[in-house]
Amino acid sequence: MSTVQRTWKVNGKPVRVRAPAGRRLLDVLREDLGLIGSKESCGEGECGACTVIVDDEPVVSCILPVGQLADGTDILTIEGIEKKRIGRLIQAAFIECGAVQCGFCIPGMVVSSYALLAKNPKPSAKAIREGLSGNLCRCTGYTKILAAVKLAASRIPAAKRK
Amino acid sequence: MTKRTSQSVRWVGQGMPRVDADGKVRGTTRYVNDVDYKGVLHGVVVRSPVARGILKGLVPDPAFDWSPIVLATAKDVPGENVVVMHDRTMPLIAEIGAEIRYRGEPVAVVAARTPELAAEAARRVRVEVEELPPLLTLQEAIAIFKATPEKLDSMKSQDIVKGDVATGFAAADEIVEAEYWAGHQEQLYLENQGLVVFPQKDGSILAEGSIQCPYFPVHELNDCLKLPPEKIRVRQTAIGGAFGGKEEYPTMLIGYAALPALKSGKPVKIAYERNEDILFTTKRHPVWVRYKTGVKKDGTLTAIECDFILDGGAYLTISDVVMFRGILHCAVAYRCENVTIRGKVARTNSFPCGAFRGFGAPQAIWGIESHVDAIAARLGRAPHEYRRQIHARPGDVTPTGQVLSKENGSTACLELALKRADFAKKLKQVSRGRLRKGQRKLYGVGLAFFAHGSAFTGDGEAKFKAKGRVELARLEGGKPVVDIRVSSTEMGQGVHTIFTQIAADALSLPPAHVRFPMADTGLVPNSGPTVASRTTMVVGNVVHRAAQDLKRQIEAFASLRFFQGAPAELRASQLVAPGAKPVPFAKVAKALLAEIGPASGFFQFELPADIRWDQATFKGDSYPGYSWSANVAEVEIDPLTCELEVKRVTAIVDVGRVINPTLAAGQVEGGLTQALGYAIMEKIGTGKNGLYDAARLQTYIIPTALDVPEYDVKFVEYPYSFAPPGGKGLGELPMDGLAPAIANAVEAATGRRLRQIPITPESIFAALHAPQGGTP
Ligand code: FES
Ligand code: FES
Numbered sequence: 001m002s003t004v005q006r007t008w009k010v011n012g013k014p015v016r017v018r019a020p021a022g023r024r025l026l027d028v029l030r031e032d033l034g035l036i037g038s039k040e041s042c043g044e045g046e047c048g049a050c051t052v053i054v055d056d057e058p059v060v061s062c063i064l065p066v067g068q069l070a071d072g073t074d075i076l077t078i079e080g081i082e083k084k085r086i087g088r089l090i091q092a093a094f095i096e097c098g099a100v101q102c103g104f105c106i107p108g109m110v111v112s113s114y115a116l117l118a119k120n121p122k123p124s125a126k127a128i129r130e131g132l133s134g135n136l137c138r139c140t141g142y143t144k145i146l147a148a149v150k151l152a153a154s155r156i157p158a159a160k161r162k
Numbered sequence: 163m164t165k166r167t168s169q170s171v172r173w174v175g176q177g178m179p180r181v182d183a184d185g186k187v188r189g190t191t192r193y194v195n196d197v198d199y200k201g202v203l204h205g206v207v208v209r210s211p212v213a214r215g216i217l218k219g220l221v222p223d224p225a226f227d228w229s230p231i232v233l234a235t236a237k238d239v240p241g242e243n244v245v246v247m248h249d250r251t252m253p254l255i256a257e258i259g260a261e262i263r264y265r266g267e268p269v270a271v272v273a274a275r276t277p278e279l280a281a282e283a284a285r286r287v288r289v290e291v292e293e294l295p296p297l298l299t300l301q302e303a304i305a306i307f308k309a310t311p312e313k314l315d316s317m318k319s320q321d322i323v324k325g326d327v328a329t330g331f332a333a334a335d336e337i338v339e340a341e342y343w344a345g346h347q348e349q350l351y352l353e354n355q356g357l358v359v360f361p362q363k364d365g366s367i368l369a370e371g372s373i374q375c376p377y378f379p380v381h382e383l384n385d386c387l388k389l390p391p392e393k394i395r396v397r398q399t400a401i402g403g404a405f406g407g408k409e410e411y412p413t414m415l416i417g418y419a420a421l422p423a424l425k426s427g428k429p430v431k432i433a434y435e436r437n438e439d440i441l442f443t444t445k446r447h448p449v450w451v452r453y454k455t456g457v458k459k460d461g462t463l464t465a466i467e468c469d470f471i472l473d474g475g476a477y478l479t480i481s482d483v484v485m486f487r488g489i490l491h492c493a494v495a496y497r498c499e500n501v502t503i504r505g506k507v508a509r510t511n512s513f514p515c516g517a518f519r520g521f522g523a524p525q526a527i528w529g530i531e532s533h534v535d536a537i538a539a540r541l542g543r544a545p546h547e548y549r550r551q552i553h554a555r556p557g558d559v560t561p562t563g564q565v566l567s568k569e570n571g572s573t574a575c576l577e578l579a580l581k582r583a584d585f586a587k588k589l590k591q592v593s594r595g596r597l598r599k600g601q602r603k604l605y606g607v608g609l610a611f612f613a614h615g616s617a618f619t620g621d622g623e624a625k626f627k628a629k630g631r632v633e634l635a636r637l638e639g640g641k642p643v644v645d646i647r648v649s650s651t652e653m654g655q656g657v658h659t660i661f662t663q664i665a666a667d668a669l670s671l672p673p674a675h676v677r678f679p680m681a682d683t684g685l686v687p688n689s690g691p692t693v694a695s696r697t698t699m700v701v702g703n704v705v706h707r708a709a710q711d712l713k714r715q716i717e718a719f720a721s722l723r724f725f726q727g728a729p730a731e732l733r734a735s736q737l738v739a740p741g742a743k744p745v746p747f748a749k750v751a752k753a754l755l756a757e758i759g760p761a762s763g764f765f766q767f768e769l770p771a772d773i774r775w776d777q778a779t780f781k782g783d784s785y786p787g788y789s790w791s792a793n794v795a796e797v798e799i800d801p802l803t804c805e806l807e808v809k810r811v812t813a814i815v816d817v818g819r820v821i822n823p824t825l826a827a828g829q830v831e832g833g834l835t836q837a838l839g840y841a842i843m844e845k846i847g848t849g850k851n852g853l854y855d856a857a858r859l860q861t862y863i864i865p866t867a868l869d870v871p872e873y874d875v876k877f878v879e880y881p882y883s884f885a886p887p888g889g890k891g892l893g894e895l896p897m898d899g900l901a902p903a904i905a906n907a908v909e910a911a912t913g914r915r916l917r918q919i920p921i922t923p924e925s926i927f928a929a930l931h932a933p934q935g936g937t938p
Contacts, residue, residue: 036196037189039402041352042436046859049352078189091187095179098824101832102654103186104352104402110187132867136859138350138403139654141835142867144828 004066008073010035011080021067025059026050028066029077037078037107041136048135051108051115052077058115060134076114078107086117086156093152094145101139109135113149121156123149173663173673174887177824180659181678182400182652194356194371194399195433202358203232203273205419205432206280208287209442210256213265213511213852214296217256220270223286231283232273232428234421241388245414246381249317252477252514254386254417262291263476264513265852266442268414273422273430296511298848300343300448300473303508307471316506317474318482322489322780323502324561327456330465330500334456338537342453342529343918344901346473346846346854347446347839349518350864353402355443356433357412359419366393367423368684369416372401374408375691376683377649382413387420397682404653405836406517409693410480411444441857444516445846447472447484451492451529456500457537461551463498466561470526474507475514481507484515486619487694488522490784491898492530493561495572495613496552501561512848517693519836520897523614528919531610531902536915545906546585549576549611564783569890571816571880572790576611579792582874583812585609588796595913595930603798603807606911610899611792615785616882616891617696620775623786628767629687630704632665632712634751635760638677642751644669644712646678647762648689650701655893656825657697661705663821664887668709670733671747689767695891698821699787703885704765712763719758720750770884787882789890790816793834795903796871799911804923804930806842808904812874815895819881819888826892830875833896838871839864841901845920 004021007014010033019028029035029052038061041049045063052061053076054069069075081087090113093099100106109132116123116131123131128149129142137145185191210217220235222228236243236257243253253260255268262269269289274280297303297315307314331337357371366389369379376396383394396416401408415432423430434443449472456465470489474481489505538548553576554560556568566572580586585607593604617623630648637643646665652658658678666673679685689701713732720730725739736744754761775782794812799805813830820826843863849855856862881888901919909915914929 030196036192039193039353040195041354042859044436044858044860047352082188094187095183098177098180098828100180100183100186101656101828102352102401102403103182103191104193104654106186107189110189129867134866136352136864136866138352138405138836138864139832140828141831141833141873142865142870143831143873144824146867 006066006069007071008069008075010075011077012083017066019066022065024062025064025066025069026061029061035077035079039104039107041104048108048112049105051111051135053111053115058112078111081110081114084114087114089152089155090114090117090149093148097144097148097151099140099144099148105135105137109137109145113152116149117153117156121153123153173666174821177822178659178663178673180656180825181662182658191400193353193402194358197399199358199429199431202429202431203275203422203426204277204280205271205273205422205430206284207268207418208270208272208284208289209266210262210269210291211289212262212291212293213298215262215291215293217258217260217262217269218292219258219290221288221290223288226283226286230274230279232422232426233270234425235270238421238425239386240424242385244385245383245417246385247410247479248482249478252479264511266513268418271418271421273426296852298511298852300450300508300510303473303510304450304471314506315509317478317509318485318507320486320489320505320780321503322561324563325500327465327467327500327502331456333458333464335459336457336540337454338457338540339454340533340536341917342451342532344449344525344528345920346448347518347844348440348846348862349405349407351403351405351407354434354436354439355408355411355415357415357419358429358431359416359423360429361423361427366395367420368395370397371399371412372408373398373412374401374404374651374653375693376651376681377688378410378691379413379416380683383417386417395684397684398651398680401651401653405519406521407443409517409691411516436859437857440862441854442513444514446518447474447481447515447525449525451525453529453533455533455537457541461541461543461548463496463552465500466493466498468492468503470503470505472507472525473510473512473515475510475512477514478507479514479516481515484522488526490562490615490619491523491526495554495611496534497554497558503561511852519833520894521694523894524837524840524898524901527610527612527898528901531612531899532905532917535906535909544589545609546580549609553611560784562784563781569787569818569880569882570790571878572613574878575790575792575814575816578876578878579794579812579814582814582876583794585794592910594910597801604801604911605798606907606909607794607796608903608906608910609792609794610903610906612899613788613790614695614891614895614898616699616787616789617785618694620777620782620784621769621773623700623767624769624773626690628689628700628704630689630701630708631687631762631764632705632708633760633762634712634716634754637755642675642748642755644671644676646676646705647686648701648705649681649683649686650689650697651681651692653692655829656822657692659825660698660821661702664702664706665709668706669713671735695789695894698889699882699885699891700767702887702889704767706886707765708763710763711765712761715761715763716750716754719754720745723753724750787818787890789892789895791895791899793899793903795900795907797904797907797911799908799926804926806908806921806923806926808838808842808871810872811900813896814876814878816878816880817892817895818890819879820877821887821889823877826877827875829892830896831873834873834900835865835870837897837900838869841904841919842921845922
């Protein structure tokens with residue numbers, strides 16, 4: 001398989017990547033870049049544990065071949081979330097609401113929550129559920145996760161609600 | 163975080179944030195696949211391609227380069243080829259000439275530098291089996307049982323007898339009889355199974371990974387690895403969910419990895435991918451349960467006769483105890499003088515079933531709670547009124563002869579659930595198969611009421627004697643740290659946080675002084691497995707008492723060292739003595755560590771001396787304490803598509819003293835959601851080829867954020883006073899009752915009783931179009 005060479009922005013920093021075009025983004029992040037926060041659970045796009053944000057859209061990185069990502073692609077992973085104000089609000093709300101149990105789904109949940117709130121800082125309850133419907137959690141029953149996203153949204157300063 | 167406002171603030175009872183939350187929301191917590199184990203080989207299990215047969219040979223492909231591969235077979239088992247669980251029938255790995263009993267039974271393990279190479283090598287081993295006809299499902303086993311009961315291949319049988327059911331049936335006005343079925347359920351922890359075995363220079367092994375019960379392999383692999391317990395050291399990494407699925411199964415996985423590890427002298431990691439994890443790990447036991455009950459016109463239950471048969475799969479492993487817990491929950495929540503319960507574990511040629519949250523109780527409660535509604539219907543009574551009449555209360559005698567104690571919120575749970583759900587009023591609005599005015603969907607509301615026994619059965623805890631330590635052993639950043647040393651594992655349920663709260667209160671220190679390192683059998687005494695709704699009640703008490711013991715030692719030291727022998731007390735992070743200036747805890751602790759060395763408080767759990775249990779007759783006090791709960795489910799069913807939506811669930815819960823209300827509510831919501839999946843979504847069975855018929859998340863469907871109903875969770879507290887701080891079992895209870903509450907609501911909505919879960923649109927459609935009465 002052909003090898004590709006790319007320069008992306010990962011969590012705000014330029015990163016050079018060389019990998020077979022078919023290599024999964026998740027493997028590049030975890031193995032080549034040491035960003036182990038993104039998790040693999042199903043490996044086939046069904047659970048959301050590997051969710052990262054690519055050019056402002058949440059994607060499941062376990063089924064995304066790196067060959068599809070052009071130079072200049074902007075990637076945000078759980079490791080970069082805390083550099084964002086909304087990201088920190090989400091993380092704090094998850095802790096405060098008791099939204100975390102085993103934690104394995106949580107990086108993906110936080111990333112999906114960020115993708116949602118960055119676009120829609122005042123989501124309805126339904127929009128929150130839909131925004132997280134691609135992320136499975138076996139521990140929490142989602143209730144406290146949904147509450148955490150709502151709480152985080154309520155704390156986004158009005159000015160940021162573009 | 164909650165602020166300390168005064169010296170009297172206690173941490174127990176507060177919704178303190180989890181001690182491990184920070185790393186989990188930032189993605190820095192390391193699970194086993196996040197650790198870079200340098201130089202490990204990757205192991206892959208080679209499995210039987212058929213469900214039953216005689217293993218004739220293992221033929222490595224001569225065209226393949228085997229030089230970089232470690233191939234281990236039964237010949238490489240150092241000792242006797244047996245995994246010692248509750249019997250000695252299961253080999254670690256099948257031997258040539260022996261009978262294969264399930265599809266996927268391990269026949270060899272290969273290990274190589276990369277997972278890909280190991281997988282390729284595994285494919286290059288030809289497994290030759292002379293096939294025999296298998297018996298794959300519980301349905302087949304029950305057909306045999308119904309035709310000729312003694313022909314059922316039962317791996318374990320146990321009866322519970324109270325009074326005389328013949329007398330009871332003779333006194334009855336009505337006999338109500340029905341059968342209920344439930345299928346497998348996959349734990350579906352999000353983190354797949356994974357662990358690493360490191361062979362040590364002295365011949366011992368160290369295993370680490372996603373392991374729920376580190377002491378199990380220490381005692382279950384001695385014979386096959388020919389290693390004494392002290393030469394098998396096991397420790398947990400962060401666990402991404404377990405729910406019983408990482409209880410006994412990792413013992414086998416350690417055994418598999420140990421073979422190539424011991425053979426090659428190199429560490430071997432086995433990490434499953436989702437597909438392999440679903441296909442080749444344990445599931446919840448399918449059940450067939452038949453109730454025959456006698457009842458008087460006034461509602462008195464005169465007899466309960468019950469057959470409770472689990473599908474154990476191919477080997478017993480731990481299924482006897484799952485069946486025991488099942489039969490102990492078959493009739494425990496209701497008043498009845500005459501009870502006979504017969505439990506069995508059927509052997510089938512399917513993957514051995516194993517531990518899953520609830521451990522037999524959800525299967526039992528699925529049956530009895532459906533059946534109590536059926537009895538109420540026969541009597542023309544409302545389900546809640548009928549349960550008000552017959553439910554067990556303090557002073558009542560259970561089927562095993564246990565007198566229920568006062569520490570029992572049974573009535574409080576039932577009444578509060580009825581009130582908060584507005585049950586009586588909602589029951590008047592149910593559709594019973596016909597849309598009422600204004601309804602666009604069939605509406606139903608259903609109730610379930612149940613108990614869950616906390617801790618090991620009977621006098622198990624008295625015999626086990628859980629041990630634990632709380633140590634003042636080190637400084638961290640110049641500050642003294644108290645370490646909790648017990649074998650309870652953190653799997654997400656929150657034990658690290660609640661034990662921190664318990665130890666902090668017992669020591670009168672803030673939680674910041676307390677640490678709870680990951681369980682490691684090399685470092686912690688055996689406080690037992692993290693199972694059976696025992697951790698908060700039993701090990702929580704051990705931590706409480708051991709912390710008190712340490713506190714006394716610190717106080718004794720302070721008294722001599724700082725207060726000229728005057729009695730000193732550790733209170734709110736200070737040592738205080740009458741008439742003297744208080745000395746900060748940190749100063750005392752540093753002096754103690756410098757002058758005497760580490761100090762350690764210890765406790766060994768005991769049960770009250772009057773607990774009686776006879777394991778042979780199943781008579782006596784079957785559990786030290788019971789948690790109670792009532793669930794109300796409201797459902798809507800589309801009359802055309804038969805799509806079922808659970809709209810609202812009320813769960814009132816008595817788990818004794820609630821240590822952390824936020825975490826406890828999270829446990830309940832999570833358990834209810836697993837029960838929701840069990841009730842209406844999660845469908846998996848043994849297919850004709852011997853494999854599970856759902857192998858991935860595309861086909862095994864669990865609830866998402868769009869599926870969860872609105873939950874109303876409330877606690878009523880009837881603490882277990884013998885073991886402060888008084889928690890009772892919580893983990894399993896929320897898994898127990900939602901399936902029958904939903905089935906009862908479906909009956910109210912459709913007028914048809916469904917006696918098999920999961921209840922799917924297809925099964926509702928079939929029931930609605932059946933001539934009468936629901937599914938058979
Ligand atoms: S691991 Fe990528 S969606 Fe499940
Ligand atoms: S917290 Fe365990 S899977 Fe979500």
